Amino acid sequence: MPTPAGYPGVYIEELPSSVRTIASVTTSVTAFVGHTRRGPLNTPVRVTSFADFERRFGGLTSQSAVGYAVHQFFGNGGTVAVVVRVTKAGTGKAARVTLESTEGHSECPVLEVHAKEPGHWGSGLRLAVDYDTPCPEETFNLHVLDARGASRESFTNLSMDPAHGRHAETVINAGSGLIRVKVVGEGRPDPSGTVSKPFAEELPDLEVELTVKIGEVERAFTLYDPDCDGEAPCDVTELALLLERKLRALPDAPGKHAFAGTEVTAFGRRLQVVAGSIDPDDVVRFLGECANDLGLEASVNPPVFPLSGGEDGAPPGPRDLVGSEADKTGLQALRDIEDVNLLSLPELAGYESVGDMVTVLSAADRLCRERRIFLLVDAPSAWGSVDAARAGIGAFEPVRSDHAALYFPQLRLTDPLTGRLRAFPPSGAIAGVMARTDGERGVWKAPAGTEARLAGVYSLAVQLTDRENGLLNPLGINCLRTFPVVGPLVWGARTLRGADALDNEWKYVPVRRLALHIEESLRRGLQWVVFEPNTEQLWQQIRLNASGYLHTLFEKGAFKGGTPRQAYFVKCDKDTTTDEDIANGIVNVVVGIAPVKPAEFVIVKIQQMAGQFEI
Known part of the structure; x- marks a missing residue:
């Protein structure tokens, strides 16, 4: 827009360039x-x-x-x-598992989980669930593990309520590269491992003998010994640390890591005990009346929930x-x-x-x-x-x-x-x-x-x-x-x-590849021409832009010829675009190139010369 002149003096106005750069596209993707x-x-x-x-x-x-x-x-x-x-059509299945909930005191499926893609690889995935969240009575965490137990993905503070900002189905399906889930019932998925009943504000007597069984291995131990364990735990978090230390000190089964890797987590007023194994059979069970008095027999599940049924x-x-x-x-x-x-x-x-x-x-x-x-x-x-x-x-x-x-x-x-x-x-x-x-x-x-x-x-x-x-x-x-x-x-x-x-x-x-490269580069680089007024000014801009692009290739050695005139031409004028073309909304651009052809056959002629060279 012209600058309005309101007083005698010099006015500066910046004009946009009419040159639009045509960038080269990729050649080897x-x-x-x-x-x-x-x-x-x-x-x-x-x-x-x-x-x-x-x-x-x-x-x-x-x-x-x-x-x-x-x-x-x-x-x-x-x-x-x-x-x-x-x-092949009709082949391949995605591994899956259905997580259940016992929060309503009856088992019912609540969350269907399947691998994102078909294949046997999905059968190596494992799921772990815990309630260690800011709202342990309402939300849960879901962890995706591989066949060795290494963490691959974690989704925290999930809710089964569709109106919640962390709705499980929405969050996981949008963020996971491994699984897809579908909510099929009410209630949260049961947590992994063994979960206790809520402890009261005042902890019960901890000087008890407990028996724990993981898989087929059974061990007995004293939960709290004043002579060896120092001061007694005063809250659930300290109790979790004590129980974890005691379980990890127990003799493990040969070749196993079930006891040695046991994890005990405190959330709210409850404990979650998970075996240090990804074998679904390594379930943690606390036996006897003392365990029942402490509430350690409340909910018993495998350490992980494995996906199965995947087929390549x-x-x-x-x-x-x-x-x-x-x-x-x-x-x-x-x-x-x-x-x-x-x-x-x-x-x-x-x-x-x-x-x-x-x-x-x-x-x-x-x-x-x-x-x-x-x-x-x-x-x-x-x-x-x-x-x-x-x-x-x-x-x-x-x-x-x-x-x-x-x-x-x-x-x-x-x-x-x-x-x-x-x-x-x-x-x-x-x-x-x-x-x-x-x-x-x-x-x-x-x-x-x-x-x-x-x-x-x-x-x-x-x-x-x-x-x-x-x-x-x-x-x-x-x-x-x-x-x-x-x-x-x-x-x-x-x-x-x-x-x-x-x-x-x-x-x-x-x-052939050079021509394809030029065609695609010009097609993309001249998109701005669409809906522009079909006049001599437009034709001049097209010639300028296309020639600038081709000249760049010429300088790199893409064409034969010693001068640009011998290497390429761009024609866009009244000869290529007639009045009838203009009436039909058509602008014609003719581009010619002189490509460099490979020296496929190299012939060297050798002549034997008679006589002596003079030096």
């Missing part, structure tokens, strides 16, 4: 779709390290090619992955991997997430039927075209020789896409689970090499050559010679080779449309 040990079903989850993958998806398992592919991805330079867990889902079939676009399952789950540049489907290499493999690849290719993703295809594991690869490539004619590249042969690595060598599909490692190359050189550099070393690879399933490489390269098969000193590496950079017979403009992987 890789999506892995398939079977994992655990994790949310059909939900894309972003992970930034293999340790992150282990926490979210359970790590390696012999039934999951995805776990190994992710491991190889990060081992070869990958930085960000998106994992979608898929299982079976590996997905072709239909499960393809998924449903309406339900966003399988591959279609990737439609909900931005910034995915590469796609790996390592399970396909193990399919016995090439037809099933082609079915999944067809669906993946449609997704890749719509979302500007590049697909990494693993050669079938049945291709155990060059002749098998030459004979089998014909089955891939229906999916010869310029958005995909096929790599052969498989990699031989040491399996971290067994310590033995075995073959793995290469797409995870290839994606890591692409990520490393993009970071060091740029997406326009072919992810192949002596810099494209495959880390951690012991050998290749098929050792190729130069002559055999020459038979496969013209067919659009990217070969993995082993060279002296350098070791295993990527020695091909063609798309599936890169066969010599097809003569396609998208022959090379870096050219």
Whole structure:
């Protein structure tokens, strides 16, 4: 808005810049779709390290090619992955347990608890409940433990009242990464272990003999001995400390920690005694009249409440991997997430039927075209020789896409689970090499050559010679080779449309990926154009913004040519946008680039010279 001039002088007005920066999008975020040990079903989850993958998806398992592919991805330079867990439809169950309440003097279920995700892993979860809260007569605490008894999650001051600010179902379901709960009755869940009756203000006589039984082990002891224990406890808290010390001093069963790890907690006027064991059979029971007089036989429960019944889902079939676009399952789950540049489907290499493999690849290719993703295809594991690869490539004619590249042969690595060598599909490692190359050189550099070393690879399933490489390269098969000193590496950079017979403009992987990168960057960077007045001023701003972005790539070496004019152009004017286009609300921008193609064949000519050199 112009500054109003009310007096003679100099006025300063700051004008906003009309230049809008177009930022480059990511180039190497890789999506892995398939079977994992655990994790949310059909939900894309972003992970930034293999340790992150282990926490979210359970790590390696012999039934999951995805776990190994992710491991190889990060081992070869990958930085960000998106994992979608898929299982066979109708398989897999979540472990569960129902907590009961006896507060109304009759047992009734009050809280259903189940693992957040299907799988056997949930059967390793344990729950502990206590009433050690500011309002011990109304609220409770819920602790989630693992199979070793280590604390994983804790939720405090919970209430079963839906109107309470700490309603158990609301708080746990919103904050837990391990469990989900549903309130199914009134009353609080019973606490873990043995809970006493409320003690009076004045403690009873404590110079008594008590007998305690944990599991099958029974021990007797004196609760309070004036000669050994000093002053008598004067409140419930001091009594809890005394009882805990006495129980922990008792001889334990061989190999057990039930007595030695006993915990005694005071809340309100009551005591809670829990065995130092996560074995549900290690219930603490106080026996005899003295225990009854002290109120230590009031409520007896196991030390933990175990979840059970979890079952792993079976590996997905072709239909499960393809998924449903309406339900966003399988591959279609990737439609909900931005910034995915590469796609790996390592399970396909193990399919016995090439037809099933082609079915999944067809669906993946449609997704890749719509979302500007590049697909990494693993050669079938049945291709155990060059002749098998030459004979089998014909089955891939229906999916010869310029958005995909096929790599052969498989990699031989040491399996971290067994310590033995075995073959793995290469797409995870290839994606890591692409990520490393993009970071060091740029997406326009072919992810192949002596810099494209495959880390951690012991050998290749098929050792190729130069002559055999020459038979496969013209067919659009990217070969993995082993060279002296350098070791295993990527020695091909063609798309599936890169066969010599097809003569396609998208022959090379870096050219295709550079174009996808520019398309997506311009699409996002020009969103501001929508609803702007379609005039020459707008066209000028578009040319300025797009040219600035492309010039940045030119300076980095993404295009061939010695000058910007030779490297790229941006055209947006009355020639590209006619009056009819303006009437229809359309603005047309034409962008041309001269990509750098890889030097696939290097020919060196040597001539022998006769005569003597004069110095």
